[in-house]
Amino acid sequence: MRTPNNERVSSDIVDARGSDKAGPERRCILSGEHGARAELVRLAVSPDGLVLPDVHAKAPGRGAWIGVSRAELEAALGAGKGGGKLKAALARAFKSGALDIPADLPARIEEALRRALADRLGLEMRAGTLILGTQRIAETARAGGVEQLFHASDSSEDGRKKLDQAWRVGLDREGSGERGDILPLDRAALSVALGRDNVVHLALGDPRAAARVNAPLERLQHFLGTSETWSADSNSGGEPISRAPDDDEI
Numbered sequence: 105m106r107t108p109n110n111e112r113v114s115s116d117i118v119d120a121r122g123s124d125k126a127g128p129e130r131r132c133i134l135s136g137e138h139g140a141r142a143e144l145v146r147l148a149v150s151p152d153g154l155v156l157p158d159v160h161a162k163a164p165g166r167g168a169w170i171g172v173s174r175a176e177l178e179a180a181l182g183a184g185k186g187g188g189k190l191k192a193a194l195a196r197a198f199k200s201g202a203l204d205i206p207a208d209l210p211a212r213i214e215e216a217l218r219r220a221l222a223d224r225l226g227l228e229m230r231a232g233t234l235i236l237g238t239q240r241i242a243e244t245a246r247a248g249g250v251e252q253l254f255h256a257s258d259s260s261e262d263g264r265k266k267l268d269q270a271w272r273v274g275l276d277r278e279g280s281g282e283r284g285d286i287l288p289l290d291r292a293a294l295s296v297a298l299g300r301d302n303v304v305h306l307a308l309g310d311p312r313a314a315a316r317v318n319a320p321l322e323r324l325q326h327f328l329g330t331s332e333t334w335s336a337d338s339n340s341g342g343e344p345i346s347r348a349p350d351d352d353e354i
Contacts, residue, residue: 253284
C-alpha cells in the first residue's frame with residue numbers, strides 16, 4: 105500500500121475491554137457526511153493500484169472512507185461507466201487517476217464485513233463469552249444473565265419468540281416487545297464461524313463482549329441498509345429461505 109501522509113491507522117475499532125477506539129470522525133468520500141470510524145468502511149489501494157476493502161483499517165498508506173449502503177455504492181460505481189461517481193471520489197481521495205476499481209467492489213466489501221463479524225464471533229467463542237444452546241440461553245436469560253441475544257437469519261419465528269420472552273423476563277421488561285437481534289448470518293455461517301453444529305441462537309452475558317460484537321455487526325447492517333431490522337425472510341445471500349426447526353445444540 106502507499107505511504108501515508110498524515111492519516112493514523114489503527115488495527116482495532118473496539119479493544120479487548122469493549123472500549124470504543126474509533127477516534128476522530130471520518131468523512132465519507134461519496135456523501136460528504138462525517139461519522140465515527142466504526143461506522144465507516146476504509147478503502148485502500150494496493151501497489152498496483154487495485155482498490156480493496158480494508159475493514160480492519162490495518163493497511164498502511166492513504167485511505168478513503170465510505171459510509172453509504174451497498175445500494176448507494178453500486179449506484180456510485182456506475183456499471184459500464186468506468187467507476188462513475190466513485191471513480192472521481194477515489195481519484196480525489198488518493199490523488200491519483202490510475203486506479204483499478206473492481207466491478208465487484210460492493211460484493212467484496214460485504215464479504216469482508218461478513219467475515220469480520222464471523223471472525224469476531226469466533227474470537228468470542230474461543231474466549232468463552234458466548235452462550236449457546238436453546239435451553240442454556242433460556243435459563244440464563246430468565247436469570248437475568250443475558251446482555252444481548254442473537255438469532256440466525258434462518259431461525260424460526262417460534263424459536264425466536266420463546267427466547268425473546270425469556271430474555272424480557274430476565275430483564276424485567278415484560279410487555280416491552282424487546283427482541284433479540286436477527287443476525288445477517290444464517291445457521292450454516294454461524295456454525296462454521298463457531299466450529300459447532302447447527303448454531304441457531306447465541307447470547308452474550310458480558311457487556312464488553314456485546315460491545316465487541318456490535319461494532320462489526322452494526323457496520324455490516326449499515327452497509328446492507330438494514331440497520332437493526334435485518335429481514336427474517338432473507339438469508340445471507342438475500343434469497344428466500346426455508347426454515348428448519350430450531351433444534352440447535354444444548
